[in-house]
Amino acid sequence: MTVTEAAPGLAGRMSRVKESPSSRVADRVREFQAAGRKVLPLTIGEPDFDTPGPVKEAAIAAIRAGETKYTSANGTPALQAAIRDRLLRKTGQAYGPGEISVGGGAKQLIFLAFLATLDEGDEVIVPAPHWVSYPDMVTVNGGSPVLAAAGAETGYKLTARALRESITDRTKWLVLNTPNNPTGAVYGEAELEALAGVLRAHPRISVLCDEIYDEINFGTRPVPSLVTVAPDLRERIFLANGVSKAYAMTGWRIGYGAGSPELCAAISTLQSQSSSCPSSVSQAAAAAALNGGREFIDETVAVYRERRDLLVSGLDAVAGLRPLTPEGGFYVWTDASALSGARTPEGRVLETDADLAEYFLETAGVVVITGDSYGCPGHFRASFALDSATLAEAVTGIGRAVSLLRQRKS
Known part of the structure; x- marks a missing residue:
């Protein structure tokens, strides 16, 4: 390649962005599978159910x-109406x-909200x-x-005190994710009201509620919403949601947000200059999902509950592991700090989280x-979205792997 043909240099901002840990793990899984080894991926971030039939028909x-x-x-008028109806039912x-x-997933809308507001x-x-x-x-x-x-002492939830201590004169946003990924923790109304009390004293701070x-x-x-508990903060709250998790529609890529007219207009402008609009066909499917009944949600949540209990009880029976029973979502968050410094049967010390994860994969x-x-x-x-x-097989494998560590721990 000549000098005139040289590829453009990457922007400095790229040095500040890391590859998604989920993507790195997925690559490692593919390596093991390519080698013919069986893998039990407790990393799944999407429902293993099929999209409901009426949604596909729409x-x-x-x-x-x-x-x-x-x-x-x-978004289309039909999807806009379905979103507004759903928000009225949920938040009042x-x-x-x-x-x-409306965007190509809640993830895109969160990104665009930051792009539109952060200096x-x-x-x-x-x-x-x-x-x-x-x-x-x-x-x-x-x-x-x-x-x-x-x-753990607060149930992995932000307290009013911790929020207050984190605020500076440069604070622009607070991110509030409930139910939380990765812990499954859900903020109750009293906890949300305590956070709202702090925010009222800092009118320049907006809240991104995922x-x-x-x-x-x-x-x-x-699950209570901050905008319901503190409607006086509504103009400062951007609600981000979508159909991916509730309706098993991850690949349809439709998310929605609700917030101030100024922020929504800015997001629309950015989207018009980038992706133009979400898929029209996916929007029709999303409208059908939001306008439909709760049968699919109720049925899948019942299955998730059984899987949650299986995974939590299995991990809790393994010495050195302390799983948190999630109140929402489909992940179990587990404290494995007691295994820090353990030795593998080969004598290798597990010093980091990555060491332990690699040991579980290899063993x-x-x-x-x-x-x-x-x-x-x-x-x-x-994840228990499988x-x-x-x-059950994964829990047995983890238990066996940890039992070997305990035999050699110094």
């Missing part, structure tokens, strides 16, 4: 009706068309453990993630995602 009907053209960047708040954003050096408070993408999304858009520790797992709920009451074929990926070392996340037989 997409087919849209194709046959020729609904295959560009739409508004903020009536959102207008100008207060809704260089603005700070975003991210409670840890946190979803792996929040800090990198903040960083690539010029902001600075501020990790606020939310440990509620993508709110329908996968094991409690007796719906039992079990794949988990390390706690340090979520800003909380000494833990790992295991069949019970696989979960």
